[in-house]
Amino acid sequence: MPLPRLGVVIVTMGNRPKELEALLASVEMQDVPATRVVLIGNATPLTDVTADVTKIPLEENLGCPGGRNVGLEALAAAGDVDVAIELDDDGLLIADDVFRTIQELYSADPELGIVGFRIADENGQTARRWVPRLRPKDPMLRGLVTAFLGGAHAFSMPMLKETGLWPSAFFFGHEESDLGWRALDNGWNIAYEPSLVLQHPLTAASRHATHFRFTARNRVWLARRRLPIPLIPVYLGTWILITMARTRSLANIRAWWSGFFEGWRTSCGPRKPMKWRTVWRMTRLGRPPIL
Template sequence: MTLSPRIGVVIVTMGTRPRELEALLASVAKQDVPAARVVLVGNATSLDDVSTDVLGAAGAPGATEVTKVPLAENLGCPGGRNVGLELLRDGGGDEVDVVVELDDDGLLIATDVFREVRRQFAEDPRLGIIGFRVADEQGRTERRWVPRLRAGDPMRGGPVTAFLGGGHAFSMPMLRQIGLWPGEFFFGHEESDLAWRALDGGWEIRYVPTLVLQHPRTSPARHAVYYRFTARNRVWLARRRLPAPLIPVYLGVWITLAMLRMRSVTGLKAWWGGFTEGIRTPAGERAPMSWRTVWRMTRLGRPPVL
């Protein structure tokens, strides 16, 4: 990693949150360390109505051109992000060292986020992922937004085994080593697949709660495919990444938790349909993590069965 890593930004949108997207782009433009490149990917949207020719005042120092990539079909969040990552990874002379990915309904409320991201990656060549703290408009962080089992204190940072997809930063050398998002997941648990590969590759995942992405409080169950894809992708994740003895343990734990939490007959049917789909359909290339990684995750407080 260079002393001053160049930062790229990837944002995926379906064009359904134009005001939020405009505010997010404005918050990116206000960063005191400008992004080298910004890529806006339209999942099944043309982006014609998004005015982002230049991020920042035209001709001003640090003004950044925005590359629009409209897609004819919805590739899901991980698939859309991969399009942006591939563009930055294969950009030749416009290569970047660190990629920040942001939800299109998120907001950077501080102007020094990129500066701190750059500093941390410059100081630690084995840092692979920085996870931001997600907070609502009142500054509150929900327990499910804290990437550790002991989620009582959202301000406790440090090495973790997971990160939130809404706001994070990746090392480009890490992505070249371990690969990109599992696009076939479409929605749900793609962060776990990427995080487990990163840890197995010897990279560190660091939760930095002072780096904040403001995000409205929403339920992931608002998506019609939530229950089906959650169950299917958990099975795929286990089949792809876990040592064989841990697969039934992992799936048994999550079947129990899902049944205890389920409040909807419709959701129950969709969940079991997704679970069956995960068993019957190809999960992708199997590359289980080493037992050394299992132990590392256990020492960090979250063994890969929870």
């Protein structure tokens, strides 16, 4: 099987110019070059970016999934990319063989849809929440999983043609689950490969002002869109209990419940629940779609 051609999509809001410059340099230093690199400016003109990449400035902030969709559509329209790599603009590739490893992984498995990177801080440590398993004892354990990290991953372009792109209405939060569940339901594999490292500062998702509202709203949308009806109350009930046990701030609890009810009031988009065999497959992989 020939080695796949690679494309890169990076979305930025223009507020991390030094980090973005370093990331683009680390993409450029790869020992296997990308066919094309697309930089999306979410409500930013990209006028200060000097790197030789395809720049697409957007007048409005479409959110992370919406911005990435613009980049993926650009790669699809070009027709010369088989695998799309998406990277957070404040990350850094610390090795020069990342793209070569991705080529080898996809060449070896024609059913490979998504590859998740390991994300580590500047000290090489991987936070517990960055490991896509329920019991992440060893961040170096590679293998098939049911989830991936939005900050650094690769997509098969044929897979995206089948599953569709990111759910742009989510804006921020759980868009990875929606796309990952669609991939699994279509028979594609999701692999976690810890040798692919994106260095990224250790941050908390709750640093975003809309975190609690969007997390709750999007979780309801995800359940309504993708779960068989009997699993919807189980999934949402589980996460209500987990969230109430973890959240200490009354303001954050209020924001979460506001998003939860918003998720029921508003349209979640087209409903296409996963097959029961996908539920069983996810269960065998260690994470049934109730957690």
